[in-house]
Amino acid sequence: MGKRTQVAIIGSGPAGLLLGQLLHRAGIDTIIVERRSRDYILGRIRAGVLEQGTVALIDEAGCGERLHREGLIHTGIDLAFAGERHRIDFANLTGGKGVTIYGQTEVTRDLMDARLAADAPTIYEAERVWPADFDCSKPVLHYLHEGTERRIACDFIAGCDGFHGVSRASVSEDKITVFERAYPFGWLGLLADVPPVSDELVYVNHERGFALCSMRSRTRSRYYLQCHASERPEDWPDETFWAELRRRLDEATAARLTTGAAIEKSVAPLRSFVAEPMRFGRLLLAGDAAHIVPPTGAKGLNLAASDVHYLSQALIDHYRTGSEKGLETYSARALARVWKAERFSWWMTSLLHRFPDTGPFGRRMQLAELDYLVGSRAAMTALAENYVGLPY
Ligand code: RFL
Ligand code: PHB
Numbered sequence: 001m002g003k004r005t006q007v008a009i010i011g012s013g014p015a016g017l018l019l020g021q022l023l024h025r026a027g028i029d030t031i032i033v034e035r036r037s038r039d040y041i042l043g044r045i046r047a048g049v050l051e052q053g054t055v056a057l058i059d060e061a062g063c064g065e066r067l068h069r070e071g072l073i074h075t076g077i078d079l080a081f082a083g084e085r086h087r088i089d090f091a092n093l094t095g096g097k098g099v100t101i102y103g104q105t106e107v108t109r110d111l112m113d114a115r116l117a118a119d120a121p122t123i124y125e126a127e128r129v130w131p132a133d134f135d136c137s138k139p140v141l142h143y144l145h146e147g148t149e150r151r152i153a154c155d156f157i158a159g160c161d162g163f164h165g166v167s168r169a170s171v172s173e174d175k176i177t178v179f180e181r182a183y184p185f186g187w188l189g190l191l192a193d194v195p196p197v198s199d200e201l202v203y204v205n206h207e208r209g210f211a212l213c214s215m216r217s218r219t220r221s222r223y224y225l226q227c228h229a230s231e232r233p234e235d236w237p238d239e240t241f242w243a244e245l246r247r248r249l250d251e252a253t254a255a256r257l258t259t260g261a262a263i264e265k266s267v268a269p270l271r272s273f274v275a276e277p278m279r280f281g282r283l284l285l286a287g288d289a290a291h292i293v294p295p296t297g298a299k300g301l302n303l304a305a306s307d308v309h310y311l312s313q314a315l316i317d318h319y320r321t322g323s324e325k326g327l328e329t330y331s332a333r334a335l336a337r338v339w340k341a342e343r344f345s346w347w348m349t350s351l352l353h354r355f356p357d358t359g360p361f362g363r364r365m366q367l368a369e370l371d372y373l374v375g376s377r378a379a380m381t382a383l384a385e386n387y388v389g390l391p392y
Contacts, residue, residue: 005031007315008141008154010129010167012041012122014104015287015304016160017111021061022312024118028319031152032122033129033143035161038112045191045264046104048214048222049074049201049298051389054305055100063110070217071102074200077387079374081205082367083250086374093377093384103216104301131157131170134283155282156315160304162288163273171280183270183294183349184356185209186229189222190241194260196221197253203296203352205366206248210296210353213253221258224295226353233265241265270294272346274338277331278307284330286311291338293345296352302389303341307334309392337390344386 007023009016012034020030034041050058050071058064075091075098090098115122126143133139134157141152159167168176187210196215204211209226216222223245227236242259249257273292278285287304310333314326351369355362373379 002151002153003031004153005029006154006319007156007158008033008131008139008152009158009160010034010131010141011159011161011165011287011289012036012038012112012124013160013162013287013304014107014111014301015289015308016158017108017115018057018061018305018308019158019160019286019312020120021063021111021114021118022057022308023315024115024120025060025062026312026316026319028315030120031154032115032120033126033141033152034122034124035126035129037124038122042105042109042112044105045189045222045266047295047298047301048101048103048216049302050100050102050107051302051305052097052099053309053389053392054302057305057309058107058110061111061114063107063114066106066110067100067102070106071100072215072217073098074101076200078198078200078202079205079370080202080250080253081370085202085250085253087200088374088380088384088387090384090388093381094388097384097388099298099388101215101217107301129161129166131159131167131283135281137282139282157283158311159283159285159289160287163292165289167283167285167289168275171283175280177276179272179274179276181272181346183272183353184229185226185353186231186267186269187212187224187295188227188231188233188236188241188267189224189265190238190262191216191220191222191264192260192262193219194221194258195219197249197257202249202253203348204248205352205370207354207363208244208248211245211248213249227267229267229269231267233267236265238262268295270296270349272342274335274342276335278334279327279331284311284327286334290334291342293342294349295345296348297341297345297387299341299345303338306337306392310334337392340386340390 286307
């Protein structure tokens, strides 16, 4: 059975949904084809920090109402090391900027609801999704649904299917260059309905390893511990997690920690990855399908949004004027911003984690850099302007 649309989107994560909504508002038809079910996607706990540019894009998509009502505005973070906490005051350093705390799960839910209200189609639980003929002017997206082979004829295919998706994998190897660094550790995350230990996020450098105190709301906390990449959440009963977190916090913060039963616990590997270019004829990659950052700089979701900003502009311009220019420059424009976020995330990761080869000298280097950082307005400004998000 065949369908036709203007832009076929693979993946119903934040990148695919945001692109779909922006195109819909510009009168461009899309069909999203997704491997998982809606409930599965809404059960994934991921990012929680939105840059102002991401919030503006969600507003532009007409999906910002609940975000503005429930999201928490943070105008700084704390860095904790050597038993003390130091605030980095974003508002003061960046001319009033900050970030919004609002979970990726909630962003996804709002975008899915808007898509449903707009009657724009999503095919969930599609199998054997495969983009084809994107080198020519008539690409086709193949998939299997409820046991039947189906195809969508389209003008463009947007590969928004994350790191393990098929889009990047369907490009012949000689056309793509990959840059990669895997880190020798992971993050163990725990979500619990307890009030956060602090009003803002606390990033902790400790000799036992990195820790992060984050949140989803005033009553829901998200904590992370650096762990071995091979560790399983089952090996970390709640009590063990809380005890280890307490050990990595300074005394005053540890004393204020409220613990409770975990709602979710998972281990995420840390990786830096970029595939170049991001356009292959009429197949355009966006978000994790093209690049991955370690979560330390809170950039993953925000990069997916900035890609979608450039890509939606290019497609809207193409349908309005017939121009190819935006499509031709998409990859270079997106990658210029991607690489800066890759650098920032790598730097934050290097500064805050314990590496197998850190050693006593490396440890002193980290502490000296942190000490310099919190004493230098120039260094704090560099951190602040990257964290709140570089301009599009
Ligand atoms: P997503 O969110 O992975 O969505 C891709 C969608 O594509 C679907 N898909 C397919 N659909 C059809 N056919 C196929 N063959 C398909 N293969 C995959 C998937 O089911 C999915 O629904 O990518 P997107 O939209 O680019 O969004 C990117 C963000 O999700 C990502 O950058 C962040 O969540 C990264 N990330 C984190 N970032 C942070 O800033 N802070 C975090 O705490 C944080 N935690 C995480 C994370 C990523 C994780 N992953 C991907 C393993 C924790 C985890 C576990
Ligand atoms: C989160 O709340 O999940 C979170 C916050 C900041 C990060 C990474 C993850 O840098």
